[in-house]
Amino acid sequence: MELFAVEIRTPQWQPMILWYTSALNMKAAVRSVEDGYALLAGRGWRLSLLELQEDEPRDRSAISLALEVENLSAVRERIESLLMEPSAPIETSDEGFLQWTTTDPDGNRIKLFQFVAVD
Template structure:
């Protein structure tokens, strides 16, 4: 398992990107204005900045960790005994990865993903 990125959800998407690229000299690796998503790269670390829509309720998550795993099914099975609620299903994205989300005891979102071949 490898930490892929720390995610920040914000209603100040553009100012946050400007701050991290200017103040911390991070580089924009991926940016989609339509989706409100930016992946910024620092030396040895990544930060995802996701635009929080005004009508979107904030959850209890202060941060969100994105963890890349080799086997998402095995990772989920390892985590299941520690969950307080039944696990969500593993989802398949159009972008070419499997994704499964859960939370830690404080309610911080933990997203595990596995890249897979897309036909």
């Protein structure tokens, strides 16, 4: 398992991108204005900024961790025994990865994903 990125949901998406690229000299690796998504890269670390709409309610999650795993099904099976609530299904993205989202006991979002071949 490898920490892929720390995710921050923010209604100040553009100012946050500017701040992290200017103040911490991070480089924009991926940026999608339509999706409100930016992946910034530093030396040995990544930060995902996700646009939170002003009227969108914040959940308990202060941060999100994006963890890349080799076998998502096996990791999900191990984690499910520790969950208090039923888990969501594994989702397949058009970008070529499987994703499963859960939370830690404090309510922080944990996104686990596995890259797969896209047909």
